[in-house]
Amino acid sequence: MVNPRLISDILSLTSSEDTVEIGCGIGTLTIFLINRVRSLACVEYDERMIRVVASIVRNPRFIPVRGDALATGVGRPQVVSNLPYHVTSDMLIMIARDNSVSKAVLTLQKEVGDRLVAKPGSESYGRLSVIVQLLFNLRVAGVYHPGSFIPRPKVASSLLLLERRRTYDRVVEKVEHVTRALFSQRRRNARRVAESRLSLSAEVLNRIIPSDKRVFELEPEVFLALAEELAST
Numbered sequence: 001m002v003n004p005r006l007i008s009d010i011l012s013l014t015s016s017e018d019t020v021e022i023g024c025g026i027g028t029l030t031i032f033l034i035n036r037v038r039s040l041a042c043v044e045y046d047e048r049m050i051r052v053v054a055s056i057v058r059n060p061r062f063i064p065v066r067g068d069a070l071a072t073g074v075g076r077p078q079v080v081s082n083l084p085y086h087v088t089s090d091m092l093i094m095i096a097r098d099n100s101v102s103k104a105v106l107t108l109q110k111e112v113g114d115r116l117v118a119k120p121g122s123e124s125y126g127r128l129s130v131i132v133q134l135l136f137n138l139r140v141a142g143v144y145h146p147g148s149f150i151p152r153p154k155v156a157s158s159l160l161l162l163e164r165r166r167t168y169d170r171v172v173e174k175v176e177h178v179t180r181a182l183f184s185q186r187r188r189n190a191r192r193v194a195e196s197r198l199s200l201s202a203e204v205l206n207r208i209i210p211s212d213k214r215v216f217e218l219e220p221e222v223f224l225a226l227a228e229e230l231a232s233t
């Protein structure tokens with residue numbers, strides 16, 4: 001990350017609470033973040049990077065951890081990350097499932113950011129949009145040119161702020177199941193797909209799913225209502 005505007009935008013969204021940075025790299029953001037938060041743990045997969053960052057950020061409030069963030073989880077109220085591109089979706093689901101996280105300040109590919117904030121009926125709307133929108137209030141805080149990074153990616157990036165509005169619980173776990181089942185046939189009539197993929201009665205499906213909607217046109221609350229029915233059976 002080499003764009004000072006992006007770094008300052010991230011810092012301005014970050015609160016002072018205990019924080020985890022996922023993937024600190026050589027510490028470009030970390031050296032500023034440590035002065036902004038009460039304590040900072042960094043989970044970094046690459047052992048060489050963690051050695052570099054540990055030698056640069058010499059502060060008793062800094063805890064460098066060599067590990068896979070998908071395995072360690074977050075376990076703190078705030079997470080800040082320029083997410084590793086190859087595991088962005090997995091990281092988002094991990095953060096969504098971790099109720100210790102109340103706030104996330106995330107840099108990710110613009111295309112993924114667009115998917116997260118997408119509205120029902122749009123091409124970008126999908127599983128991730130539903131799950132993340134049910135759990136968080138979210139907004140795109142900025143869009144950044146590929147030259148903001150070295151090496152330079154092919155695509156632009158977005159900065160997203162996520163603030164938790166709902167706990168991940170048994171019902172949201174069922175939302176994961178419902179969205180997986182229905183979005184496998186996103187353009188088909190939602191009731192027809194639900195009849196074949198969910199173990200719910202026709203009466204329940206007819207009550208919850210509007211007859212003329214296709215899967216990708218359903219509001220997040222419809223997936224939630226289906227999940228609530230499944231969780232109560």
Ligand SMILES: C[S@@+](CC[C@H](N)C(=O)[O-])C[C@H]1O[C@@H](n2cnc3c(N)ncnc32)[C@H](O)[C@@H]1O
Nearest residue numbers: 001023024025028043044045046068069082084
């Ligand atoms: C996109 S780079 C961000 C580097 C730095 N924070 C910056 O913005 O310049 C992502 C970092 O995540 C690390 N990483 C990749 N997979 C990871 C994982 N599963 N857990 C923790 N760190 C990971 C990579 O080694 C890399 O340093």
